[in-house]
Amino acid sequence: MLVRPSLCQVDPLDNPAPALSADVRRRPFFGLFTVPAVVVAIVFTIAMAAILQYSVRAQIPGSLEVGGFTFTNLTAMLRPLYARVFADTVWLCLLTAVISLVLGYPLAYALVRSTNLTVKSFILIVTVTPLFLGEVVRTYSWIVVLGNNGFVNSVLLKTGIIAEPLQLLFTVTGVTIALVHVTLPVVVVMLAAAISHIDPDYEKAAESLGAGPFRTFLTVTLPLSGPGIVAGLTTAFAWTFSAFATPQLVGGGKVNMVSNLVYQLGFANFNFPFAAALCVAGLLLTYLSIFVMRLVLRPMEKIGVH
Amino acid sequence: MVAILGFIILPAIVVGIAAFNDKALLSFPPEQLSLRWFYKAISYRDFQTGFHNGLIVMLLSSFIALFIGGAFAFVIDRYEFRGKTLLEGLLLAPLVVPHFTVGLGLLILAAQIGATRGYTVVVVCHVILVLPFVLRSVYISLRNLDQRLELAAASLGSRPSRVLMTVTLPLLAPGLFSGWLFAAILSFNEFTASLFVTSQRTQTLPVAMYNYVREYADPTMAALSVIFIVVTATLLTVANAYLGLGKVLNVEQAR
Numbered sequence: 001m002l003v004r005p006s007l008c009q010v011d012p013l014d015n016p017a018p019a020l021s022a023d024v025r026r027r028p029f030f031g032l033f034t035v036p037a038v039v040v041a042i043v044f045t046i047a048m049a050a051i052l053q054y055s056v057r058a059q060i061p062g063s064l065e066v067g068g069f070t071f072t073n074l075t076a077m078l079r080p081l082y083a084r085v086f087a088d089t090v091w092l093c094l095l096t097a098v099i100s101l102v103l104g105y106p107l108a109y110a111l112v113r114s115t116n117l118t119v120k121s122f123i124l125i126v127t128v129t130p131l132f133l134g135e136v137v138r139t140y141s142w143i144v145v146l147g148n149n150g151f152v153n154s155v156l157l158k159t160g161i162i163a164e165p166l167q168l169l170f171t172v173t174g175v176t177i178a179l180v181h182v183t184l185p186v187v188v189v190m191l192a193a194a195i196s197h198i199d200p201d202y203e204k205a206a207e208s209l210g211a212g213p214f215r216t217f218l219t220v221t222l223p224l225s226g227p228g229i230v231a232g233l234t235t236a237f238a239w240t241f242s243a244f245a246t247p248q249l250v251g252g253g254k255v256n257m258v259s260n261l262v263y264q265l266g267f268a269n270f271n272f273p274f275a276a277a278l279c280v281a282g283l284l285l286t287y288l289s290i291f292v293m294r295l296v297l298r299p300m301e302k303i304g305v306h
Numbered sequence: 307m308v309a310i311l312g313f314i315i316l317p318a319i320v321v322g323i324a325a326f327n328d329k330a331l332l333s334f335p336p337e338q339l340s341l342r343w344f345y346k347a348i349s350y351r352d353f354q355t356g357f358h359n360g361l362i363v364m365l366l367s368s369f370i371a372l373f374i375g376g377a378f379a380f381v382i383d384r385y386e387f388r389g390k391t392l393l394e395g396l397l398l399a400p401l402v403v404p405h406f407t408v409g410l411g412l413l414i415l416a417a418q419i420g421a422t423r424g425y426t427v428v429v430v431c432h433v434i435l436v437l438p439f440v441l442r443s444v445y446i447s448l449r450n451l452d453q454r455l456e457l458a459a460a461s462l463g464s465r466p467s468r469v470l471m472t473v474t475l476p477l478l479a480p481g482l483f484s485g486w487l488f489a490a491i492l493s494f495n496e497f498t499a500s501l502f503v504t505s506q507r508t509q510t511l512p513v514a515m516y517n518y519v520r521e522y523a524d525p526t527m528a529a530l531s532v533i534f535i536v537v538t539a540t541l542l543t544v545a546n547a548y549l550g551l552g553k554v555l556n557v558e559q560a561r
Contacts, residue, residue, distance in 0.1 A: 027385055028466035033377035034393075040374060041396040044434050047411030048403075054414055106307050121546055126314055129539050132488075134495025136515045137531045141317030143519075144528060151320040184314065235401075242404035244498040249519060259406045259498065266410060266502070276414065279407040286402065 054276035073277035082261070086281065089241065089257040090289055092172070096179040097236035100187040101229065103180065108191035109221075131185040135245035142178040142250055143169065170252040178250045183240050187232045194228020195221070226300035233297070234290045241286050258282040318535050325528035343529035353530065356514030360494050363425060363510055367432035368490035374433070375440030375489075376482055380474075382441075383448040398438045408435060409502030416503070427503045428510070432493045439492060440485040447481020487545055491538065 058070040076082065111123045130138055145151045146168040153165040168174040198221060206216045244259040251260070258278060266275040294301070325343055347353060382394060400408060409431060416427045455477065459469045475482070497512040504513055519527055 029377070029470070030381060030385055030387075033381045034387075036374040037378035037381070037393065037397060040434060040437060041393055043415075043430060044396060044399065044408075047408065047415045047434075050414040050418060051407065051411045103310050103313070107310055110307055121543075123311065125539060125542055125546060126311055129318075129535070129542055130314060132491045132495060132538050132542065133531075133534055134512050135497045136512045136519070137495075137534045138317065140515070140519055140527050140531055141321040145317050145320045151316075181314065181317065238402045238404075242406070242498065244404075244406055244501070245516065249516075259404060262406050262410060263501070266413075272410075272414065275410060279404075279410055283403060283407060286404070290402075 051276045051279050054273050055280045056277075057273045059271045059273045073274050076274065077277060077281055082278070085256050085258060085261050086285060088255075089282075090285065092176065092179065092247075092255075092257060093237045093240040093289070095176055096183050096240045097187075097233050099176070099180045100183045100236050101191075101233055104184050104187035104191055104232070105225075105229075107184075108188045108195055111188065111192045112196045127185050127188045130181065131189075135182070135243070136249075138182060139178060139245045139249045142174075142181065142246075146174045146177070146250070169250060170254045172255055175247050175251045175255045178246045179240055179243055182243060182246055183236045186239050187236050190232040190235055191225065191228050194231065195225050198224045223300075226297075226302075230294060230297045230301050234293055237289060237293065238286055241282065258285075321528050321531045322535070325525055325532045343525045344533070346526045347530040347533065350518075350526065352509070352514045352518065353511065356509050356511035359425075359504075359508050360510040360512070363428050363432055363508075364490050364494040366425070366429045367436055367493040368486050370429070371433045371436045371440045371489045371493075372482065372486045375437050375485065376444045376478075379441050379444035379448055383445060397441060400435050401438045405435065405496070405498035406502065409499030412499075413502045424505075425508055428500065428508055431499050431503045432496060435496060435499060436489040436493050439488045443485030443488060444478065444481050447478050447485075450481075451477055484545060487541070491541070495534075 055073055056069055056071065058068060058072060077086075107123060107127060111120060111127070114120055114123075143150070147153070148165040148167070148169070150168075152168060153162075156162045157165065168177075202220050202224065203216050206220045207213075211219065241257075242259065243257065244263065247255055247257045248260050248263070251257075253260075258281075262275045262278050262282070265271045265278065378397070382390070412427055412431045412434075421427060451474070456469050456473050459473045460466070464472070494510075495512055496510070497516065500510050500513050501516065504510055509517075515527060515530060
């Protein structure tokens with residue numbers, strides 16, 4: 001699986017390789033520690049299978065039961081109404097990922113390379129806190145900022161830059177701004193992890209050969225952080241795809257992502273089969289988009305491997 | 307760079323100021339200041355129930371995820387076995403699979419097996435969503451663990467369980483704690499999946515807040531948000547001071 005997230009990235013102590021023997025004596029706790037994890041994995045798989053199964057069943061209007069097998073959900077999805085939502089979602093996710101990358105890289109770099117501990121902590125706290133605030137609080141804060149009586153408009157109106165309030169809520173611009181705010185922390189954390197593992201010796205070598213700091217950055221640091229950039233972009237894409245409260249509240253029904261559609265069809269129309277079909281399509285779309293992104297950015301990934 | 311940091315902090319500050327607005331409007335800047343929205347936020351019945359439910363779900367999910375995730379991270383770090391990659395992939399999948407998909411899936415599953423939408427479904431959902439973070443945190447801690455200390459204990463005659471209790475776990479304590487903390491905070495604030503799997507009875511705080519925002523537009527939510535922000539930021543600052551968030555998030559300098 002191309003996008004399987006993996007834990008195996010760092011081994012600073014060169015610990016011995018995992019035990020290969022099936023001898024129980026050499027693998028204490030194996031059963032006890034693995035079985036619960038297997039149970040969780042099974043539950044997750046069954047839940048996904050349930051969605052898959054529902055996606056090919058018909059809806060019986062007015063009831064929570066499902067009918068027989070049918071492909072109507074699939075064909076219905078191809079209708080412009082829904083296809084547009086998919087296209088919009090992909091575009092929003094892409095845009096958000098790129099903007100987050102552009103804004104996040106300087107932050108990540110400063111976070112890793114600054115020597116002042118207070119600065120480091122400050123950047124870390126400020127960047128990570130939004131991640132833990134939960135979607136509703138974050139999104140709501142943006143409503144206060146972007147609303148017609150909100151912060152942005154008040155400042156712009158009072159300073160006379162504009163005469164009428166700017167419509168930011170319920171627009172793609174507003175949703176994008178809020179989504180970037182949501183995704184930025186994730187990108188910064190991933191980039192910082194990648195940048196922190198770049199061997200400073202490479203940069204020192206470049207400097208000793210006469211390159212100025214800017215040139216060193218462009219020709220050594222940036223390429224070496226390639227894999228981190230790719231990982232950050234793909235994670236940002238997947239993360240943004242999962243966003244629900246932000247497009248729902250800031251978009252206000254005018255800007256819809258797949259997540260909002262699923263909720264609407266599930267809880268407003270009780271059309272769970274179609275909602276499930278949308279989920280399946282959404283998942284496939286996410287994996288496909290990430291696959292394409294990684295394919296296109298393959299050169300960047302290769303450079304950074306050292 | 308300061309601008310970028312400013313961008314991140316901006317909503318928090320704006321909301322902070324708006325929360326003290328005396329008028330029942332979401333206007334900015336506030337004309338008169340008052341604390342009444344804070345009183346309302348704390349005393350609102352739905353928020354109280356939501357807080358209570360959220361706390362129950364959070365405690366259950368975070369500890370269950372801690373045990374399962376911590377144990378499995380141990381297995382991933384030390385052992386090889388058939389299906390390891392698959393299992394690892396499945397458990398880390400919630401990082402890529404959207405929350406609404408997981409939520410919908412568990413909702414459908416619960417409906418199909420006839421389970422009532424009580425706390426169980428919500429806890430199961432949160433455990434699945436939060437497990438990857440615990441796994442990551444404990445795994446990083448394990449990778450940074452010097453196994454020679456364990457080998458030393460074993461060579462002095464300790465059984466594996468004793469080594470685990472007296473050497474491994476204490477050394478892992480920071481990673482375990484931060485993993486638990488992440489799990490707890492993420493579970494408490496989890497919204498999208500919770501929206502799908504909670505019922506009126508088991509509503510968590512974020513769901514209650516969402517329902518409130520959809521109906522009322524007064525600064526009560528702003529007050530609640532301020533409380534959230536202050537508490538979270540404090541928790542994280544404390545965590546950073548004692549544990550070093552950088553280490554946990556794997557952003558420490560390699561040399």
